[in-house]
Amino acid sequence: MADSNPVDTESPNHASGTFTIGDKTVHRLGFGAMRLTGKGIWGEPTDRAECVRVVRRAVELGVDLIDTADSYGPYVSEEIIREALHPYPDQVLVATKAGLVRHGPDVWLPVGRPEYLRQQVEMSLRRLGLDRIDLFQLHRIDPKVPAEDQVGELATLQEEGKIGSIGLSEVTTDEIDAARKVAEIATVQNLYNLTNRKAEDVVDYCTREGIGFIPWFPIDAGKLAQPGGPVAEIVDATGTSPAQVALAWLLQRAQIILPIPGTSSVAHLEDNMGAARLRLTKEQMAALTDAA
Numbered sequence: 001m002a003d004s005n006p007v008d009t010e011s012p013n014h015a016s017g018t019f020t021i022g023d024k025t026v027h028r029l030g031f032g033a034m035r036l037t038g039k040g041i042w043g044e045p046t047d048r049a050e051c052v053r054v055v056r057r058a059v060e061l062g063v064d065l066i067d068t069a070d071s072y073g074p075y076v077s078e079e080i081i082r083e084a085l086h087p088y089p090d091q092v093l094v095a096t097k098a099g100l101v102r103h104g105p106d107v108w109l110p111v112g113r114p115e116y117l118r119q120q121v122e123m124s125l126r127r128l129g130l131d132r133i134d135l136f137q138l139h140r141i142d143p144k145v146p147a148e149d150q151v152g153e154l155a156t157l158q159e160e161g162k163i164g165s166i167g168l169s170e171v172t173t174d175e176i177d178a179a180r181k182v183a184e185i186a187t188v189q190n191l192y193n194l195t196n197r198k199a200e201d202v203v204d205y206c207t208r209e210g211i212g213f214i215p216w217f218p219i220d221a222g223k224l225a226q227p228g229g230p231v232a233e234i235v236d237a238t239g240t241s242p243a244q245v246a247l248a249w250l251l252q253r254a255q256i257i258l259p260i261p262g263t264s265s266v267a268h269l270e271d272n273m274g275a276a277r278l279r280l281t282k283e284q285m286a287a288l289t290d291a292a
């Protein structure tokens with residue numbers, strides 16, 4: 001698989017444009033691997049073979065940014081990525097995270113002690129079969145631990161060559177500013193989509209500063225996709241799907257946005273990748289932007 005996957009400029013996904021993270025340039029429309037797990041992001045997925053096919057198909061379609069975390073499963077998502085892609089094609093950037101522990105389905109608790117973050121970097125390197133994690137994201141800032149100690153440990157791991165670039169997740173602009181005093185921040189991953197714009201100021205900050213913004217839960221179109229709503233109207237006019245419209249809006253919202261739609265089905269993956277070629281008109285963009 002890995003060797004039979006040269007970069008194909010005709011890949012549908014490549015129409016999404018590129019963004020550079022550290023020493024790798026990836027295509028902006030990526031893949032989120034959180035859904036390759038059981039219910040509540042806990043344990044094995046119902047159909048593991050389909051999940052392996054999803055990851056391989058993503059790369060075939062031109063995806064080279066894959067987002068995961070130690071806590072997805074836990075471990076299951078990273079293990080499936082390795083099974084699907086190792087040895088990795090050169091262009092593939094697997095971004096992982098640590099800083100949340102799991103006690104059961106849908107339970108997520110922050111733990112940011114430096115010695116724990118270091119262990120999780122070591123464990124992700126081992127599970128993914130990598131010598132370096134190209135992008136390592138602090139999943140949450142643990143309020144019980146000074147933020148500079150958490151980011152500082154990642155900076156040390158970067159100096160040691162175990163991490164390429166450092167990212168943050170669910171942060172405010174003040175928290176990004178503080179983190180940047182300790183380390184270079186390549187990306188920020190916050191909840192952001194057509195219906196939830198709470199991170200608008202963070203998107204603007206990242207645009208100004210040239211930081212990659214990775215919106216999670218990117219395809220939620222919610223009520224906007226109901227019949228007569230703005231998403232449904234564009235779906236009808238363009239012969240696309242609600243997911244494609246939601247992703248195309250993100251891709252056109254700002255050049256630093258790197259959406260990572262997640263799915264455990266090849267059919268949904270193929271649908272999502274179609275977003276890269278959808279060009280919304282100025283009027284369609286405005287209608288969606290105003291609809292939130």
Ligand SMILES: NC(=O)c1ccc[n+]([C@@H]2O[C@H](COP(=O)([O-])OP(=O)(O)OC[C@H]3O[C@@H](n4cnc5c(N)ncnc54)[C@H](OP(=O)(O)O)[C@@H]3O)[C@@H](O)[C@H]2O)c1
Pocket residue numbers: 031032033034035067068139169170189190215216217218219220241243260261262263264265267268269271272
């Ligand atoms: N940093 C954080 O705190 C954080 C939090 C959450 C997620 N994330 C990351 O962000 C990624 C994306 O977020 P997400 O998975 O929550 O949200 P999402 O990608 O917006 O949506 C995924 C959901 O939509 C369904 N779906 C996917 N494609 C579809 C399509 N074309 N048509 C209809 N339904 C479709 C999926 O179900 P099927 O499996 O049935 O397709 C799944 O239930 C995750 O995979 C993860 O990497 C990060």
